[in-house]
Amino acid sequence: MLAVLASVFVISMSGALMPGPMFATVLAKSYKSPWAGAQVSLGHAVVEVPLILLIYFGAATILENDITHLILGIVGGGMIIWMGLGMLRARKAYAGGTKDTPYNAFTAGIILSAGNPFFIIWWATVGALLVLKIADYGLGGLTALVLTHWAVDLIWLSIVSGLVYKTHRLWAPALHEAVFVACGLLLMGFGGWFVVSGVLAIG
Incomplete structure (x- = not known):
């Protein structure tokens, strides 16, 4: 099982280190709190853990459905565009500390995860393979997979959040x-x- 968990760690780290919507949100939310990274990762887990359980119990094919990708892409992508547009419009107030985003870091983690079709596709393919490999070890192995994968996100985003919170007052x-x-x-x-x-998924 250690070999499988090692592969989970390496694959999870390669994904976590790539800048994406969660990373961008953590940067913005860390102005207010050093715990923004942990809160975003908790919101992420709210979506991710049930998804892993669905795959474990054989629902990976549902996640690969084109209609699922279409709905997630339009609804989730629209929500993320709204988040980014709001950040642009109120950038001076956010940067000055006089205003915060209308959503907290925990909620942002949920929205960014549930609204990301590539996150779903990753779990339906690469993630499903990891779940399949760990399935021989039962629920104990699955729990170890969840904790290992989530710990990578938690630690990385917490480091980013802590650094931004401690240093942003020194920025011009x-x-x-x-x-x-x-x-x-x-x-x-x-x-x-x-x-x-x-949209292209059903083209």
Whole structure:
């Protein structure tokens, strides 16, 4: 089982280190709290753990359905575009600390996970293979997989959150605003990509 868990760790780390919508949101939310990374990862787990259980009990084919991808792409991508647009519009207030986003970090973790069709596809393919390999070890093995995978996200996002919270007061005002612009554009870009990919899935 240790070999399977080692592969889970390495694969999870390679995914966690790639900048994406969760990373961008953690950057923005960490201005207010050093716990933003942990809260986003908890929200992520709310979606991810049931998904892993569904795959374990044989529902991976549902996740590969084109209609599922279409719905997730349009609804989820639209929500993520809304998050990014709001960040762009109120970037000065967010950077100045006079305003916070209308959603907390925990809720953001849920939205960004449930609305990401590529996250679902990953679990229906690569993730399903990992679940299949660990299935021989029963629920104990599955629990170990969940904890190993989630720990990678938790630790990485917590490190990012802690560093941003401790150092952002030293940044120039222009850099503060630039971070929120970059995060907003990144969210809108990913959201648009998710919408287009959902539509193309049934093309």
